[in-house]
Amino acid sequence: MTKKPFKTIGIGVAFSPNLKANLYEAARLALFFDCKLVLIHVGKESEDKIKTLKIILNHFKKDNLNYEVLFKSGNPVEIILNASEEKNIDLLIIGAAKQEKFFTYYIGSIARKITRRAKCSLLLLINPSLERVPCQHIVVNGLMDPKTEQTIATAFYVGAKLKAEKITIVEEVKQNEIHVKIDDDKSLRKTQIVKERLSNRERSRIKHIIEDIPEEYTKDIAIKSQPIFGTQGYSIGHYAQIARADLLVMNPPTKMTFWDRVFPHDIEHILNELPTDVLIIQ
């Protein structure tokens, strides 16, 4: 793992009522990670806009926030993606909207397209706020995947930087790994044993991953491992919601075909109903 996974943070800026909260969140993160902040606005450059941004970010002047503003018109998806490559952005922040009535959030179509195509890490924020809401509980996936190691390591880095108190590593075990079907007592007992064995296997796998992470990131944080038997991607979101996590850290989506959108899996589930802030590590 590299010593510092994030060097430049990017955020798309729209002059919406959420602007101030979004910028505050981004600026705070930039300071936490000791990064440069790049504001990307899709639209014409104007005095007014620059002034508004300046006033908002003035709040962070005393902390020496290093930022730059980019103005470009055109297709928002293309511009944000191009800009993030140009400026070497390695963490892109995207705001999500809250769904009416109930407690679910979703992200808009532009943000979704960016999520699918971005080559850098992404942070989807569901509730940006002016005051810092402390990030206490991080849930991270522990899938059996080569990328997981990096994801967990980054989660610990983020956890240490944000001074989180607890990290839960959720290992989603696919249902078809339990090849016994439950019919009666005998098969039920067999299933219990298989589940126990799988849980132990997962736990020891996660333990090895954690052992490889520098101690400075792991020592101040409570680590919990939670095996879950369920649909990949969906159950971790559900768990994060129940466990009242503040941040969910996920592997990047593997491949995206048309069918993946019709029959959503993994990250697509999370995008459909954001349980909490989501960080996708590339």
Added chain:
Amino acid sequence: MASEAPPISGVIAAVVGGVLVSILGGSNVTISGPGNGLVGVLLVAISTLGIESAYAAIICSGVLLLILGFLRLGKLADFFPSSAIQGMLAAIGLIILGKQFHIMLAHRIKREDTIDYLLEIPFTINDAIHYDNTGLLYAAAAGVISFIIMVFYSKIRNKYLQLIPAPMWIVILSIAFSYYFEIVAHENNPIALEYMISGIPEFSEIIEQLPIINFSKIGTIPFWTSVLALTLIASIESLLSIKAVDKLDPEKRRSNVNRDLKALGLATVGSGFLGGLNVVTVIARSSVNVNNGGTNRSSNFFHATFLVIFIVLFSSQLQRIPLPALMAILVYTGYKLASPENIIKIFKIGKEQLIIFFVTLIVTLKIGLISGIASGVLVTFIIHLLLNKSFELFGRNLMKPNVLMFQEDRNYYVSVKHFCSFLNFYKLKAKLDAVPETEDVIVDFSLCQFVDHTVMENLNNYQELFTKRGGHFEVLGLDLHDTDSEHPFALRRLLPVPNVIKNSLTRRQKTIEELAKDYHLNYVSKKERETHFLDGFLFFRTKKINYIYNQLSNENEAINTFDIEFSEGEFIAKEVIRSTMLHIKLDKNIPEFTLDREGFLEKVYAFAGFKDIPIANHTDFSKRFYLLGENTEAIQAFFTDEITHFFESNPYYHVESNGHDLLVFGRERLASIKEIKALYDFGKRLQQVVS
């Protein structure tokens, strides 16, 4: 014979079923044979197809059952809303009642439509009163008397009378009646000959004369609707019976439903070829079996064997039974299925269930069974849509794996999202089935907007099953849902703005009420917005309390547990949390402190900057607990050996003092009854230790 099939075919079904299912089946104490529910369907099948093709249909439905078993579709029955099943069963009851009532009164008629048979009933009664033919009059009298026996049998509590079941009494009495005329009175039996049972063959004839089976109608639509109807009813009746009998099993085993389906399918095929009916699991005989101490499959086998012996020995005696007497048994069965009591029961659950019930009932009577159940499903779904005023809720979330289960300490915690109705109950069921019935399960519906009647009823079944087997099954998070009726099975939907006045108590609230009575506590379920006594606690400094509800307090209100809803943050960052807490009033002042499990200090973020206060000579305590507070010396003085030992030796709770009161809670979610009890007990002992 009820269904116009030769009487012996039922016996064949029982014999073949008993032998095959006992050898191959997956359940333990069930008895298989021809079922009551099938009578109506068979009646229709035989009258449209003729007996020979009906056998072919039976064989095909057996094959279908076999396939269902292999495809592990034992869960098929879960997809039908329970009110629709009730409606369908009532329709079957009416079909049986309508057809057989006339024969019971010795008045054979033939009508096109099932409803016509029902409408004809008053005329038949009128005719029966004015019979001139004494043979018919006697036949009708035999029917009426038998019916009266059926009705009053269960009301008379006499242990000698109850030794023999009512249908057996009817058989015995009618045979005795016939012998009386033959031997004592030396007359012919006064009942008209065409209303006597005929065609019980001798045992040797059965083996010689295999029935002709006619597969020529296999390409026609009526044939396949019959097959589907037979399969549907056979599987539903079997599955429901197996489920019910499993609850009775003294050895608490779980039946292998799919294996049983396979065995039943195979048995049905065999029975069909031999001229028998569909083989299903029958509830009545199964429960008699359990009551009399049956514990394994051999009882099913011997049931079949004894039946064979009985037929061999007594087949000629059966010809002495008048047909109307037997029809009375069926009329009574039909009446039971469609009895007004059932309708009242459904009405109590909710008006919408009654609509589902009647739509299914009428369509089944008018068109047929398959259309009936389909319309029931459709109407249920439409009603759910109307109730929630949103197609989105169902459309968007139907395919989502909305159930999450994980092990939390020793509990299994199940959380259900979005909605839970007959459409996706199988997902919840699959998770619940994976839990041994001896464990503790908590099902949390607080993220679920809508829960329907079918689910509530099934959960209740689980609850009973778990209680019987020594486990614990609790449903949480429905207290804020709205219902239309007070019935515990009523469907529930979450209101965006919760009602201030609650219509009815949930099962959890009722259990708390019981708990209150048990422990001599006061219980108030109402929402209380006056919560200033909590303001002094640091935990609530950054949180807004909406209200508390389900309060339990002792006489002087010193110890009080309650459910609480509070929110954190404002506007878009707002998050609503429901939890169960305990509040203790102390008579003396103590230092302010917060005690928590090491590593969980996120709950007291407002405290950041304070150090863990060590307690001398209790390194274990200091290691395991996080103790925070401003006045270090006072706190150290307060944590005497006694108090420290108390915390060391009891489960972890978050404990907070505001100087004169204590606040205790476990997790940031609603507690189950068991957890409330534990919390209350902890509080009581804590109060004693502290003061």
